[in-house]
Amino acid sequence: MHELTIVTSVLNQLDELKKQHEGKVFSKVALRVGELAGLDVDCLRFGFECVIKDTQWEQLTLEIEQVARRQQCPKCSLEFRAENWDTACPQCGETATIIIAGEELQIAYVEVEE
Amino acid sequence: MSQIAVEKKVLNENQKLAAELRDKFRQHKILVINIISSPGSGKTTLLERTLERLDKSKRVVLLTGDLQTENDAKRLAQWGFPVKQIITGGTCHLDAKMIERHLTEWPLESFDVLIIENVGNLVCPTSYDLGEHFKIVMLSVTEGEDKPLKYPSIFVKAELMILSKVDLLPYVPFDAELAKNNARSVHPGIEIIETSSKGSGLDEWMKWLEEKLAAVKSGELVSA
Numbered sequence: 001m002h003e004l005t006i007v008t009s010v011l012n013q014l015d016e017l018k019k020q021h022e023g024k025v026f027s028k029v030a031l032r033v034g035e036l037a038g039l040d041v042d043c044l045r046f047g048f049e050c051v052i053k054d055t056q057w058e059q060l061t062l063e064i065e066q067v068a069r070r071q072q073c074p075k076c077s078l079e080f081r082a083e084n085w086d087t088a089c090p091q092c093g094e095t096a097t098i099i100i101a102g103e104e105l106q107i108a109y110v111e112v113e114e
Numbered sequence: 115m116s117q118i119a120v121e122k123k124v125l126n127e128n129q130k131l132a133a134e135l136r137d138k139f140r141q142h143k144i145l146v147i148n149i150i151s152s153p154g155s156g157k158t159t160l161l162e163r164t165l166e167r168l169d170k171s172k173r174v175v176l177l178t179g180d181l182q183t184e185n186d187a188k189r190l191a192q193w194g195f196p197v198k199q200i201i202t203g204g205t206c207h208l209d210a211k212m213i214e215r216h217l218t219e220w221p222l223e224s225f226d227v228l229i230i231e232n233v234g235n236l237v238c239p240t241s242y243d244l245g246e247h248f249k250i251v252m253l254s255v256t257e258g259e260d261k262p263l264k265y266p267s268i269f270v271k272a273e274l275m276i277l278s279k280v281d282l283l284p285y286v287p288f289d290a291e292l293a294k295n296n297a298r299s300v301h302p303g304i305e306i307i308e309t310s311s312k313g314s315g316l317d318e319w320m321k322w323l324e325e326k327l328a329a330v331k332s333g334e335l336v337s338a
Contacts (some may be wrong), residue, residue: 002207002238003206005238010124013120017120038237038238048119086299103267103270106122108120109117109118109121110120111115112116112117
C-alpha cells in the first residue's frame with residue numbers, strides 16, 4: 001500500500017548516489033525485498049513505472065530479488081526455510097527460532113553504463 | 115556495464131531520523147510504544163480506557179494518526195493528557211519525520227510515556243521505525259483468526275498482541291485459541307493480553323505498561 005513511498009525513497013537515494021558518480025548513466029537498480037517486508041512486488045513495479053515517467057530516471061529498469069523467510073534454531077543451529085509461517089525447528093521441534101532472513105528492504109546495487 | 119554496490123536500506127532516511135528520536139527518548143528516559151492494528155480494532159478505545167485509569171500525575175503524551183479528522187485527538191483529550199493529532203492527508207502510515215515534527219513543541223524532559231496510535235493499517239506502519247521501544251499489534255475478535263498468518267510482518271515485529279473485544283466472543287464465530295496459536299506460530303515469543311472495553315484484561319495491560327516504564331526508568335530497558 002505504501003509502495004509509492006518506497007519507490008520515492010529509492011529514487012531519492014539514487015539522486016544522492018548520482019552526485020557521487022557524476023556523468024555516469026544508471027541503467028538498472030536492484031532491490032532486495034524480504035517476504036516479511038510487507039510489500040507487494042507487482043505494486044512496487046507498477047509504482048516504479050509511474051514514478052519514473054517523464055523524469056531523469058525514465059530509462060532505469062528495476063530488478064527485484066525476493067528473499068524468503070529463513071529461521072535459525074538456537075538449540076540445534078539448523079537453518080531452515082519457514083514454510084507456511086511455521087517457525088518451529090523441523091529437526092528438534094524448538095519453537096523459539098530466530099529470523100535470519102526475510103525482513104530485507106534494501107537497495108542492493110545499481111548498474112552503470114560504461 | 116558495471117555495478118555499484120549500494121547495500122543500503124531503502125528507508126535509510128527514516129531509519130536515521132528514528133535513531134535520532136531513539137537517542138532523545140533514551141536521554142529523557144521516555145517509554146515509547148507504537149500501536150498498530152486494522153481500522154476499527156479498538157486502538158482509540160483501548161487508549162481511552164487506559165487514560166481513564168491512569169493517575170493524573172502520570173506524565174503521558176499521545177500522538178494519534180489518521181488520514182483525516184481530529185476526532186481521535188478530541189476523544190483522547192478528555193482525560194487531560196496532552197494529545198496531538200497527526201493528519202497524514204492520505205499517507206497510510208506514520209513515519210519518523212511526522213513524529214519528530216509533532217514533538218517539537220513538547221518539552222520531552224517533562225514526560226515519561228509517549229503513546230503513538232498509528233494509522234489503522236496492518237501493512238505499511240510495520241515498515242516505519244518511529245524510534246519506539248515496542249510495537250504493539252491489536253487484533254479484535256470480529257476479525258479473522260488467520261490475520262497473523264495473512265499479515266505476518268507486524269505480528270513478527272510486535273512485542274505484544276492485544277486481542278480486543280473479547281466480551282463479544284459468545285456472539286461471534288471466533289476461535290481465540292486458534293488466533294493466539296497463529297500469532298505464536300509466526301512469532302513464538304509474542305506476549306498476548308486479552309482485553310475488552312468493558313474492563314477485562316485492562317489491569318493486566320496497565321501492569322504491562324507500568325513494568326515497561328519501570329524498566330526504562332531503571333535503565334534496564336534500552337531500545338536498540
